[in-house]
Amino acid sequence: MAASASDVAALIESAKKAAAFQAVEDHLSPTDKFVGIGSGSTVVYVVEAIAAKGPSFSANMTFIPTGSQSKGLIRAAGLRLCNLDERPVINGVSVALDVAFDGADEVDEDLNLIKGGGACLFQEKLVAVAARKFIAVADSRKQSPRLCTKWKTIPIEVLPLAAPDVLNRLKAMGSPNPVVRSGLPSKAGECVTDNGMWIIDAPFPPLLLPKDLTAEVDGTGKNGAWEIGRLAEELVKLPGIVEIGLFHGFNGVQAVGLGKEFQAQKPVAAYFGTPSGEVQVQNAA
Numbered sequence: 001m002a003a004s005a006s007d008v009a010a011l012i013e014s015a016k017k018a019a020a021f022q023a024v025e026d027h028l029s030p031t032d033k034f035v036g037i038g039s040g041s042t043v044v045y046v047v048e049a050i051a052a053k054g055p056s057f058s059a060n061m062t063f064i065p066t067g068s069q070s071k072g073l074i075r076a077a078g079l080r081l082c083n084l085d086e087r088p089v090i091n092g093v094s095v096a097l098d099v100a101f102d103g104a105d106e107v108d109e110d111l112n113l114i115k116g117g118g119a120c121l122f123q124e125k126l127v128a129v130a131a132r133k134f135i136a137v138a139d140s141r142k143q144s145p146r147l148c149t150k151w152k153t154i155p156i157e158v159l160p161l162a163a164p165d166v167l168n169r170l171k172a173m174g175s176p177n178p179v180v181r182s183g184l185p186s187k188a189g190e191c192v193t194d195n196g197m198w199i200i201d202a203p204f205p206p207l208l209l210p211k212d213l214t215a216e217v218d219g220t221g222k223n224g225a226w227e228i229g230r231l232a233e234e235l236v237k238l239p240g241i242v243e244i245g246l247f248h249g250f251n252g253v254q255a256v257g258l259g260k261e262f263q264a265q266k267p268v269a270a271y272f273g274t275p276s277g278e279v280q281v282q283n284a285a
């Protein structure tokens with residue numbers, strides 16, 4: 001007999017929970033002081049896992065939110081909250097986050113991410129790049145060889161005034177039917193982000209990795225074939241785009257070697273809960 005929709009939903013929730021609990025167990029150390037908390041339904045279990053460790057475990061920790069949902073989660077769990085721009089400054093530099101946990105909409109085989117399904121991508125990216133270590137948590141539906149395969153659109157945060165021009169420019173770049181995200185069913189009109197912006201969901205064909213490029217396929221969008229880095233570079237140049245939901249490039253460990261500490265958008269590991277109850281860990285190569 002086929003599983004009912006509610007059985008499937010329960011399995012997905014337990015998969016997310018298992019991934020979040022394992023990620024917290026493996027990556028949150030009792031000596032950590034500043035911890036980023038992402039947005040979405042999987043991160044709820046990250047906060048639950050931290051709270052389950054008891055108040056003494058997190059007594060010396062401060063939690064940095066990525067938007068109003070995560071602020072609410074931190075507060076409701078009785079954890080200490082600090083906004084990203086209010087963390088202490090030492091020797092003229094804001095302290096780094098020891099670790100940040102966040103969900104993802106799609107994760108490719110090189111740990112590039114699509115984020116922004118919950119419209120929080122801008123603050124999520126600010127928090128991820130402020131952390132020494134970024135960990136993604138998800139259920140196994142989010143695993144994919146290439147981005148834009150299962151989650152077929154890139155969420156893009158835009159200034160509302162610029163939305164019509166950005167839509168046209170995206171079409172010129174080969175996005176077949178970009179649309180401004182609706183706030184329905186909960187809000188009539190556009191989805192408005194925590195930053196007062198709108199989200200455009202821009203479909204693109206599956207995004208290539210540098211290793212896919214050849215003399216014929218250079219990843220610059222000819223025939224619709226974009227490599228992630230090249231597409232991201234072109235998108236952020238478009239006036240009116242505030243931030244894009246592609247998290248790509250290098251991870252925290254590689255960033256240190258590149259002299260770009262605390263600018264890493266990519267996680268060092270992604271935790272995927274499966275319906276069978278296992279957790280698969282995808283570590284950076």
Ligand SMILES: O=C(CO)[C@H](O)[C@H](O)COP(=O)(O)O
Binds near residue numbers: 103115118120121138
């Ligand atoms: O990027 C996000 C919000 O902007 C979320 O992290 C992403 O949409 C995953 O959410 P969920 O854990 O509910 O699947």
